[in-house]
Amino acid sequence: MNDTITKENLNDDQIDQDLLKNVNWGNKFKLWLAFLSVSLIICLYFYYQQLQHGLGVTGLHDYVSWGIYISNFVFFVATSLIGMLISSVLGLMNVHWVKPLARIAELVAVAFAIVAGLIIITDMGRPDRLLNVFMHGRVQSPIVWDIAVIVTYVAISVLLLYIPLLPDIALCRDKLKNVPKWQQKMYKILALGWSGKTRQFKIMNNYTRILLILIIPIALSIHTVTSWLFAMTLRSGWDSPIFGPYFVSGAFVAGCAAVIITMFFFQRNFKLQKYITTDHFDRMGKLLVLVALVYVYFNINEIIVPGYKANTADAKHVDEMLYGHESLMFWLVQLGGLVIPFLLILFKPMRKPLPLTLISIVVLAGAWFKRVLIVVPTQLSPYYPIQNVPEKWNHYSPTVPEIAITLASFILVLIIMTVLAKLFPVISIWEVKEEMNHNKELA
Amino acid sequence: MSKANKNDNSRRNFLQKLGIAGASAVAGSALLLQGCNNSNKASGNKVKVLTADNKLVEVDVAHLQPGDKIKDLEYLQDRGREGIPGKKFVMVVDLAKCKNARKCMKACQSAHQLKPEMHHINVLEMDDPVRHTSYYMPKPCQHCDNPPCVSVCPVDATFKRQDGIVLIDNERCIGCRFCVAACPYSARSFNWTEPKDAEEFAEVTYDMELNVPQKKGTVTKCAFSADRLRVGKLPYCVSACPNGVYYFGDANEDLVTNGTTKKTVRLSALLDENAAYTLMPELGTKPSVYYLPPRQSKG
Ligand code: SF4
Ligand code: SF4
Numbered sequence: 001m002n003d004t005i006t007k008e009n010l011n012d013d014q015i016d017q018d019l020l021k022n023v024n025w026g027n028k029f030k031l032w033l034a035f036l037s038v039s040l041i042i043c044l045y046f047y048y049q050q051l052q053h054g055l056g057v058t059g060l061h062d063y064v065s066w067g068i069y070i071s072n073f074v075f076f077v078a079t080s081l082i083g084m085l086i087s088s089v090l091g092l093m094n095v096h097w098v099k100p101l102a103r104i105a106e107l108v109a110v111a112f113a114i115v116a117g118l119i120i121i122t123d124m125g126r127p128d129r130l131l132n133v134f135m136h137g138r139v140q141s142p143i144v145w146d147i148a149v150i151v152t153y154v155a156i157s158v159l160l161l162y163i164p165l166l167p168d169i170a171l172c173r174d175k176l177k178n179v180p181k182w183q184q185k186m187y188k189i190l191a192l193g194w195s196g197k198t199r200q201f202k203i204m205n206n207y208t209r210i211l212l213i214l215i216i217p218i219a220l221s222i223h224t225v226t227s228w229l230f231a232m233t234l235r236s237g238w239d240s241p242i243f244g245p246y247f248v249s250g251a252f253v254a255g256c257a258a259v260i261i262t263m264f265f266f267q268r269n270f271k272l273q274k275y276i277t278t279d280h281f282d283r284m285g286k287l288l289v290l291v292a293l294v295y296v297y298f299n300i301n302e303i304i305v306p307g308y309k310a311n312t313a314d315a316k317h318v319d320e321m322l323y324g325h326e327s328l329m330f331w332l333v334q335l336g337g338l339v340i341p342f343l344l345i346l347f348k349p350m351r352k353p354l355p356l357t358l359i360s361i362v363v364l365a366g367a368w369f370k371r372v373l374i375v376v377p378t379q380l381s382p383y384y385p386i387q388n389v390p391e392k393w394n395h396y397s398p399t400v401p402e403i404a405i406t407l408a409s410f411i412l413v414l415i416i417m418t419v420l421a422k423l424f425p426v427i428s429i430w431e432v433k434e435e436m437n438h439n440k441e442l443a
Numbered sequence: 444m445s446k447a448n449k450n451d452n453s454r455r456n457f458l459q460k461l462g463i464a465g466a467s468a469v470a471g472s473a474l475l476l477q478g479c480n481n482s483n484k485a486s487g488n489k490v491k492v493l494t495a496d497n498k499l500v501e502v503d504v505a506h507l508q509p510g511d512k513i514k515d516l517e518y519l520q521d522r523g524r525e526g527i528p529g530k531k532f533v534m535v536v537d538l539a540k541c542k543n544a545r546k547c548m549k550a551c552q553s554a555h556q557l558k559p560e561m562h563h564i565n566v567l568e569m570d571d572p573v574r575h576t577s578y579y580m581p582k583p584c585q586h587c588d589n590p591p592c593v594s595v596c597p598v599d600a601t602f603k604r605q606d607g608i609v610l611i612d613n614e615r616c617i618g619c620r621f622c623v624a625a626c627p628y629s630a631r632s633f634n635w636t637e638p639k640d641a642e643e644f645a646e647v648t649y650d651m652e653l654n655v656p657q658k659k660g661t662v663t664k665c666a667f668s669a670d671r672l673r674v675g676k677l678p679y680c681v682s683a684c685p686n687g688v689y690y691f692g693d694a695n696e697d698l699v700t701n702g703t704t705k706k707t708v709r710l711s712a713l714l715d716e717n718a719a720y721t722l723m724p725e726l727g728t729k730p731s732v733y734y735l736p737p738r739q740s741k742g
Contacts, residue, residue, distance in 0.1 A: 054659045055618070056636030062561075065620040065633060125618015125633065125660030129598075132617050136598040143597035143621055234591055234627045234726050382629045383723060384582060387567050388548075389560045 012433055019425045022270040029422055036415050043408035046401035055125055057401045063386050064379045064396035069123035071371040072406050076116035077226050082255025083109025083157055084219035088212045097283055100275055100427050106161040108258050111416040113154045115409050122405050142228045149222040156215050163208050167430040170194035223248050237317040237378030246298040252291035254367035257360035260284050264357040266426050275427050285351030292342040317381055326377045337366015516648050523651035526604030532667055535690035535699055538737035541579040547680035554679045556657045558639045561632040563665035564680050578737035584630040584665035585730035592622035607731050608669050612651050613661040622662060627726055631664045677702050
């Protein structure tokens with residue numbers, strides 16, 4: 001009944017060995033980390049420039065005052081939502097095959113959610129006044145709601161990553177004797193004196209369950225509130241009552257793709273073929289089909305309803321998307337980034353690890369540009385004409401510093417994920433063992 | 444604390460902040476008195492101040508007069524938030540008279556330290572779909588009675604005062620630009636880079652009613668010239684117009700004054716007789732700026 005973990009008989013020692021293998025500081029890893037750090041520093045130099053000269057180093061202006069920083073922020077919040085879908089919704093429904101993927105999903109969630117918080121700071125004209133939000137925060141403002149829910153989401157996601165990790169941290173503490181001193185010490189502290197007693201497991205499971213339930217409304221609200229940043233304004237293209245569910249369904253598409261890509265890299269780099277199997281990819285592919293279908297449905301609603309009512313400002317916005325300036329990007333994103341991948345994944349061979357990963361990369365890129373399409377064009381068609389300003393204010397094109405700062409956010413996510421993957425097993429060892437023993441009993 | 448008292452205090456604080464007055468407040472006021480008495484003896488310490496007619500001048504600290512328009516930031520901030528009790532300011536724009544002279548835009552930009560591409564008031568060329576011509580429409584902030592920009596501001600940096608004016612406190616603004624996104628009239632502008640003549644204004648105390656000095660990374664917009672209203676004058680744009688386009692006044696008194704002819708008329712009659720309208724009333728923002736249609740008006 002559970003064919004996602006290979007039938008091959010794995011004993012406990014073998015599992016320990018396989019899954020702890022990634023916890024080391026090999027040369028390949030050091031090189032990779034060095035590469036990431038250098039790239040990050042280069043990108044941060046551009047942020048320093050922005051701090052010096054102001055947001056004027058970006059392509060933003062009075063008419064498009066939110067650009068790729070905000071789009072990127074929305075994208076990051078979206079991607080981080082997958083933690084909730086996989087570990088929480090499917091986990092609580094006792095879907096067995098996702099169990100080994102739960103930690104990967106949480107890793108993605110934590111990394112993207114933390115960085116989302118940082119991205120919003122790069123968009124601020126006065127980051128030095130960040131504390132004003134806490135000193136003078138006004139509950140009427142959706143930004144304040146957003147900050148509140150994101151902080152909560154990061155906290156709960158970190159706990160959801162950490163608590164089920166306890167038995168494995170204890171394992172690291174007991175088994176990994178040739179890691180640096182500080183690392184041993186860290187395991188010792190983080191393990192919180194875990195000794196594998198039944199009572200401890202019981203407490204852990206209880207807490208995890210509570211958190212898994214808690215995170216569902218929080219996750220839904222972070223993305224719904226993020227969508228409200230737009231929907232609460234009076235601008236055509238944003239002023240839409242279905243923005244909440246529209247954003248959430250889109251989030252799962254981006255998140256599934258991100259998890260698939262991560263799975264692929266972990267599987268290949270850490271030789272985890274026995275644990276992250278071809279069957280896992282197949283099922284994740286099917287999940288992606290499902291969420292993409294829901295998203296396509298919302299997309300149709302977003303376009304057809306205002307498009308049909310031909311005389312409003314909304315219709316002008318839809319026109320602009322379908323045939324106007326934005327049409328090339330629009331069709332590339334909708335067809336290339338959503339519909340075609342969706343049709344491809346319907347075929348089983350496309351759900352094999354490599355093709356599925358490639359398709360996921362396209363889907364993820366499409367999801368990113370989709371956010372730009374949501375944020376930017378609306379601002380380019382304001383109610384009153386754009387006049388008496390430089391010609392280039394009729395368009396928006398991001399500048400090099402702006403792109404570099406955006407790249408920095410991706411680099412940071414990679415750094416967080418690689419470092420965590422080097423400190424802890426990426427697949428829950430105790431759960432795999434439990435699953436094995438359970439299967440054996442059934443057999 | 445009485446106003447006079449407060450004023451005195453403010454000057455002391457001001458001097459203290461400059462680090463001239465020494466440690467104690469007593470010493471501060473002593474220096475001030477001394478300065479008033481022998482105004483010929485220069486101390487060598489210069490400060491930049493804004494005079495009553497908004498010129499930036501450099502004066503010696505020893506020459507500071509009690510009447511000079513230097514005030515304590517805290518005092519200006521409190522005053523700016525409070526507004527002018529009993530008033531409800533409104534503007535009426537007679538589109539039939541606008542000839543695109545753009546004197547309003549110029550006066551506004553020079554008063555508020557704005558770069559040429561930044562507009563508190565912008566004269567737009569609009570299409571007239573019925574008569575297939577175009578007309579000119581000056582567009583300041585509408586000082587909405589239900590302002591979407593104010594609802595979305597996370598830190599209460601932009602706010603609505605009792606006299607109907609929507610202002611910005613650029614000492615508090617975090618530069619998130621949510622208000623820019625929320626304003627359906629595109630009335631807001633942002634200091635993307637260092638403001639114009641930033642160095643010249645570096646030491647001027649911030650007055651939110653004028654929104655000067657402008658600050659990098661903060662938002663700016665039309666303030667209905669709250670600083671001029673405070674001294675009983677008409678806004679910069681209103682007095683600069685050569686064509687009699689603008690009326691400005693108080694809805695509570697039901698009177699508005701034309702900036703060019705200085706003629707005062709009844710607001711309700713002016714609006715009724717000329718089929719006045721507001722911009723995009725369907726959005727529910729309730730503007731305080733009224734427009735008289737672009738045809739020959741009777742007023
Ligand atoms: S016109 Fe715009 S900036 Fe002015 S009060 Fe209304 S919403 Fe705010
Ligand atoms: S840019 Fe400034 S005034 Fe506008 S919403 Fe943000 S903090 Fe408030």
